[in-house]
Amino acid sequence: MTEPAAPLPAEWSRAASCLNCGDTGTGFDETRPATARIIHSCLGGKDAYAVDRQAAAHLEAALPGFAQLAQMNRDWVHRVVAELAAAGVHQFLDLGTGLPHPPYLHEVLGTRHSPPRVVYVDRDAMVVRHALTAYKDPGVAVIHADLTDPDVVLRLGQHHGRLDLDEPVAVVLAAVLHYIDDARVDIAALTRAYTDVLAPGSYLAISHYHRPVPGSEVDHLATAAQAALLDTLGCGWFRTYDQIHSYFAGLSLLGPGLRTLDADAHTKFRTPAGQLLLTGLAHKI
Template sequence: MDLQIDRAHGARIYDYLLGGKDHFAVDRAAAEASLRLWPALRAHMLENRSFMHRVVRHLAERGVRQFLDIGTGIPTSPNLHEVVQAVIPDARIVYVDNDPTVLAHARARMTSTPEGRTAYVCADAREPDALLSAPQLRATLDLDEPVALTLIGMLHFLTEDDLAHEVVRRLLDALAPGSHLAASIGTSEFAPIPLAEVQRVYEAYGESVRFRTKAEAELFFAGLEVLEPGLVQIHKWRPEPGAAPVPDVDIAMYGAVGRKP
């Protein structure tokens, strides 16, 4: 198994910033260099995790019983299936990532309820047809029924716009009407100067990122029925009652949920 420890990986940087233990020196170096340039990075990552929790809980409460999570990252409890299955115990979840480190931990930490199912697919989002045909996915999800496609903090690693839109289109095309897309999408619009430096740090350590404007982020939801409050900074998407205020300048992602008609 090639753990690619000679270059940073977004999943392992994320794990380090969330306080996890599954990362390498190159990931820690990239994270610490980024924090020096933009000290809000850790708070921003924690907000992204909170956004995921709120989104999938909301979708489960709407009756969505199947989830396809691409760009899963290293498991950090509560994981997506734990949030969803607390609402719908027999929900089915497929996790997808292309980092072998994630694979090494996924089976041990992503255990389903007895009523539901979880599965893990080691695949690259850049190859959606191969991902969708994976036996583990087909054995777990019924694509003739609605599925929630979650792309949380992943699309900014698809730096080519044509490819990113083709991936999202191909995935949505494979899903039944009534399915949902939930995504958080990196942006530098609220802190352009430090985030330009962070982008350079990531690239210097071997991980490319692409920040998008709000107008560019909205294109991923074209043709979908976008749920309220629309595309907003992630800390503004249905925040928990009484949540502490977060400065806009500390958040570098837009987020939204759209329903496929």
């Protein structure tokens, strides 16, 4: 049985209304944890504060394998974008990109048939500052914007990132939608706002914390992990298969459809936490 996580420091403020939980938009508050810095620390990155590492330990206690889950998700993203690049897609819109951690997405893409065009988007100023320093390659742009405002993101993506919406674009929403409060934002409508304007041949890749069938072997882990996320950051929701499936409305899910990371044949290691992240890739016909 998992031991209960240690109590959280009382001084940690919670920001349930923020997209990037615990983030005010400035990204430099050392007194409370931020999602991007927590995940960065789980990946072994150094651009995190003590409060973020403490929060990561709290989440690991609630969901053993939480840090591995971050790496599994990252591996999945890299496989997906490499496959799409090999298939001829050369434009990528990475929403809620997080702090840079090599290898970078555009490095995974390589040059292929033509230089890739990658637009990284995040609302956390710390993420944007580090990304602007790290990403110097041609064809790469960094945009400081909130992904819940698709009109602004797409306008800036075209202007600064030279995205051509008349050509296929792969939209990547990797482990970010579960930090959006669906009481405030219609997430299915949000994803549709992006994909509706994309050209045929475009793709949507999503990974999302998954609420398994009640009473299943890992259902209690999802409950404990969601409680820890809400305590730590003020947001972070595990959603059902049907809810996550609705985020691909109007698109054709590629085989084998939605699946957990633990079921992925490419996964290097197995952990119960791997059953709690659902992934999918869909194509616009």
